[in-house]
Amino acid sequence: MDSFRRSASASLLAIFVALSLHTASGAGRAGGHGVWKRASMDVGFTEGVDNQTVVVGRNATLRCSVQNLGDYKIAWVKADSQTLLSIAKTMITRNYRARVSNSDNSTWFLHINNVRLADRGYYMCQINTVPMVFRQGYLEVVVPPNILDEETSADVEVNEDSPVQLRCAADGYPAPEIIFKREDSKHIPIGNGNVKASSETESVEEVKRTTGILSFKAVKRTDMGHYLCIASNTVPPSVSKRVVLNVRYREPEVEVNLQMIGVYRGDDVAINCTVTAYPRPVVLWQDSFGKMIISGGRYEVVEKLLRESPPVIQTSLIIKSLQPEDITSYRCNASIDNDKMKEKSVTVQLNEIMRPSTESSFNQDIHYKAPRQRMNPKKSLAKHSRVNDIAERYEKPTSFVPGNNQGTYHHPSIGHVNSDDPANTSGIGQSRCCSSRLIFVLVGWVMLCQVLRGRA
Structure with missing residues (x-):
């Protein structure tokens, strides 16, 4: 503390001596009595020294505006340390980063380049009048955040x-x-x-x-x-x-879309499973006996990384040309660090379903569709074997002839009938017409057979 006081006193003394050492006429002695001439009332400041905020490492400029300075001089002082920086245009401090300038005798500047944290504080602009007058401003040095x-x-x-x-x-x-x-x-x-x-x-x-x-x-x-x-x-x-x-993770997350899947024999089947865990888990497929399934033959195992953090893995078991022995259960098993305590699995069951029929059926009876009240030719002629054979031929389903239009069918005895033909105004009427002709033919055959037996 004593050293600080001695330093402060020395600084104040230096300031006083420096401000007193001038020979301007306005500050000379009067009448040889050794009394300094007091300042005119017109000498002073037109405005204060503005506060400045500067980012560390950048440049700062403080301005001091005065009027009627005459032969008086301007001094810059760092107030908190009572350090004399300059008198008029002469630099007193050894700080090479500081300098002064003026635009005329009424505006004086203090420049500090590459501002440091130690430059933070109050700065005084003084006029060496008696009594001394001054203005001061604060230089704030800010520091951007740094992690x-x-x-x-x-x-x-x-x-x-x-x-x-x-x-x-x-x-x-x-x-x-x-x-x-x-x-x-x-x-x-x-x-x-x-x-x-x-x-x-x-x-x-x-x-x-x-x-x-x-x-x-x-x-x-x-x-x-x-x-x-x-x-x-x-x-x-x-x-x-x-x-x-x-x-x-304590254990992996294992998900499947369906735990029971219907399949057709002979098809290719893909079973999908999604696993999430950290660290990245080991994922494998097992059959119903616990045997591990690897890629080969009709089996293929595909694995894809969907996300890295946390790891999300999609694995697929693909079975080609599904056979009866393949229709069983499969297990998607995931573990962390091959630790049985950090293992989880989900089972998927395959169930066979019957494949729907794709064969076309012809539902319309084109050779005979008589009302119930009419005689059925087959029943009335049942005792005649030859007639029965003929009737059975006409009871069999007709066959589709490739190349014909849809609805065109072929019968070995009566040619083809086109149900889409515009000339057929009614399918039912045409069926009745054909049925009537068939009855006359059958009756003729019966009569001929009786005549032949009578002659025999």
Whole structure:
């Protein structure tokens, strides 16, 4: 403290001596009595020294505006340390980063290049009148936020349901504010009893240091992801750092669309299964006997990574030309680190279903469709074997002739009948006409047979 007082006294003495050493007429002696001439009432400042805010590393300029200066002189002084910087155009300080300039005798500037934190404080512009007059302004030096990597969490890996903290430290001036956000924009449930955010600030040398903490009481697999630690204050730009939180699953998540699938024999079948887990799980297919299925022959196993964090794997079991022995159950099995305690599986059952018939059937009876009250030729002539044979020929379904129009069918005895022919005004009428002709033919055959038997 004593040394500080001695230094201050020496500085004040230096200022007083420097301001007294001038020979301007306005400040000369009067009448040889050794009394300094008082300043005219018109000498003074037209405005104060404006406060300045400058980002560290940039340049600052302080301005002092006076009137009627005459032969009086301007001095710049750093008030908090009582350090004389300049008198008029002469630099007193050894700080090479400081200099003075003036546009005329009424406007004087103090320039400080590459501003440092130590330059923060009050600066006085003095006029060496008696009594001395001055104005002062404050130079604020601000520091953009800077994240301290050595005090910020790196990537973190933790078991599910365990406690964990994400830490982020940054310094700057004013004190930085720290917030956490998820890179995927998902909501962080802060304040739900499981997740809490806090911060603390302290002064370190001439800056402020803030440490933000995101605490998980029992981390869940849904908390896994990329987190951004963002530090900001009134000085742009804001800065951020990414911290990855990896949560080791207790067991994998295994999902299938259907656990029972209907299949046709002879077809190709694909069974899909989706597995989510961290670390990346080992996924395999097993048959109903627990035997592992690998690609080969009629079997093919395909695996695809859908997402990296957390890993999501889609696996497909493809069975070609499905055989009866293939119609059984299959199990999609996933494990973490080949640990039986971290294993989960889902079973899919294949069930055979009958393939629908694709053969065409002809429902219209084209050779005979008589009303119920009419005689059935087949029944009336049942005792005659030859007549029965003829009737049975006409009772058989007709066959489709390739190349004909749809609805055109061919019969070996009566040619073809086109049900779509415009000349057929009624399908039923045509059927009745054909039936009448058939009856006359049959009756003729019966009469001929009787005549032949009578002659025999």
